[in-house]
Amino acid sequence: MKILVCDDDREIVDAIEIYLVQEGFQVAKAYDGEMALEVLREEKVDLLIIDVMMPKLDGIRAIMKIREESKLPIIVLSAKGGDADKILGLNVGADDYVTKPFNPLELVARVKSQIRRNTTLASNSLDSEKVYETGGLLVNDDLKKVTVDGEEVRLTPIEYNILLLLVKNQGKVFSINEIYEKIWNEEAFGADNTVAVHIRHIREKIEINPKEPRYLKVVWGVGYKIERS
Numbered sequence: 001m002k003i004l005v006c007d008d009d010r011e012i013v014d015a016i017e018i019y020l021v022q023e024g025f026q027v028a029k030a031y032d033g034e035m036a037l038e039v040l041r042e043e044k045v046d047l048l049i050i051d052v053m054m055p056k057l058d059g060i061r062a063i064m065k066i067r068e069e070s071k072l073p074i075i076v077l078s079a080k081g082g083d084a085d086k087i088l089g090l091n092v093g094a095d096d097y098v099t100k101p102f103n104p105l106e107l108v109a110r111v112k113s114q115i116r117r118n119t120t121l122a123s124n125s126l127d128s129e130k131v132y133e134t135g136g137l138l139v140n141d142d143l144k145k146v147t148v149d150g151e152e153v154r155l156t157p158i159e160y161n162i163l164l165l166l167v168k169n170q171g172k173v174f175s176i177n178e179i180y181e182k183i184w185n186e187e188a189f190g191a192d193n194t195v196a197v198h199i200r201h202i203r204e205k206i207e208i209n210p211k212e213p214r215y216l217k218v219v220w221g222v223g224y225k226i227e228r229s
Contacts, residue, residue: 001024001025001026001046001047001115002025002026002027002028002043002044002045002046003020003025003026003027003028003045003046003047003048003049003111004027004028004029004030004036004039004040004043004045004047004048004049004050005017005020005027005028005029005030005049006029006030006031006032006033006035006036006048006049006050006051006054006059006062007031007049007050007051007054007077008031008032008051008053008054008055009051010031012051012077013029013031015104016049016104016107017029019104019105019107019108020108020111023108023112025111028043028045031054032054032055032056032057033050033054033056033057033058033059033061033062033065034056034057034062036048036050036057036062037057037062037065037066040066040070040072045072046072046073046115046118047072047073047074047075047111047114047115047118048066048072048073048074048075049074049075049077049107049111050062050063050074050075050076050077051076051077051078051079052076052077052078052079052089053079059076059077059089060088060089060092063076063089063092063093063094064092064093066093067092067093067154067156071154071155071156071157071160073095073114073115073117073118073157074093074094074095074096074156075094075095075096075097075098075107075110075111075114076089076090076094076096076097076098077097077098077099077100077102078097078098078099078100079099079100086099086193086194087193087197090194090197090198090201091197091201093156094156095114095156095157095158096110096113096114096158096184098110113184113185113186114157116185117157117161117183117185118157130142132164132167132168132170134167134170134215134226134227134228135214135215136148136149136150137167137206137215137226139163139164139167141164144160146160146163146206148206153205153206154205155202155205156201158183158198159198159201159202159205161183162179162183162195162198162199162202163202163206163216163226165179165182165183166216166224166225166226167226169225169226170225170226170227170228171225171226171227171228172225173219173222173223173224173225174223174224174225175222175223176188176192176195176196176223176224178223179195179223179224180194180195199216199224202216203216214227215227
C-alpha cells in the first residue's frame with residue numbers, strides 16, 4: 001500500500017513517513033498541490049494525506065481536482081482547529097481530517113481505518129447480485145455504482161458507505177452516532193458535524209431538491225433514513 005503525503009513543511013512530511021514506513025506502508029512525498037497531482041498521475045496511490053494551506057495549489061483546490069476523476073481516500077491535515085475549516089475539507093470531498101498539531105499514532109490509525117474500509121469495499125464477494133433500489137435511486141454494490149433516474153452519481157468512499165448503509169436498511173432510522181460508528185469503526189465523539197456534512201453532500205448529489213429530499217430523509221431528533229419507495 002502506498003500513501004502520498006503532501007505538506008509544504010518537509011519536516012512534517014518526513015515525520016509522517018517514518019511512522020507510516022514503520023507500519024509497512026510505502027510513502028510518496030509532495031510539497032504542494034501541483035506536485036501531489038503530478039505524483040497521482042504517475043504512480044498508483046492508495047491514500048492521500050494532504051495539508052490545507054500550501055503554496056501554488058492549496059489542499060482544498062487540489063482535492064477538488066482529484067475528485068473530478070478519482071475516489072481515492074483522502075485525509076486532510078489542517079492547522080486550523082475551527083469546524084469551518086474541517087467542514088470545508090469534507091465538503092470538497094475529503095473522507096476524514098486530522099487537526100495540527102496531531103498525534104502521529106492517531107494519524108496512522110485513521111490511515112489504517114480508511115485503507116481497511118476501502119479494501120473491504122473492493123473485496124466484497126460477487127457471488128450474488130447486490131443491487132438496492134428505491135424509486136429512481138439504485139445502488140449496485142457489485143459495481144460500486146450509484147445512479148439516480150439512470151444518471152450515474154459520483155460519490156466519495158465515505159459518502160458511498162453511508163448511502164449503502166441506509167439503502168440496505170430502507171425505512172430504518174440511524175442516529176448520527178450509529179452512522180459514525182458503523183462507517184468510521186470508532187466511537188463517536190463530536191461526530192455531529194462530520195456526519196451532517198457527508199449527509200448534505202449525498203443529498204446534493206442524489207436529490208433533485210436537497211431541501212425537499214425524496215430519498216434521504218431526516219427524522220428530527222432521531223437521525224436519518226432512506227425512504228422506502
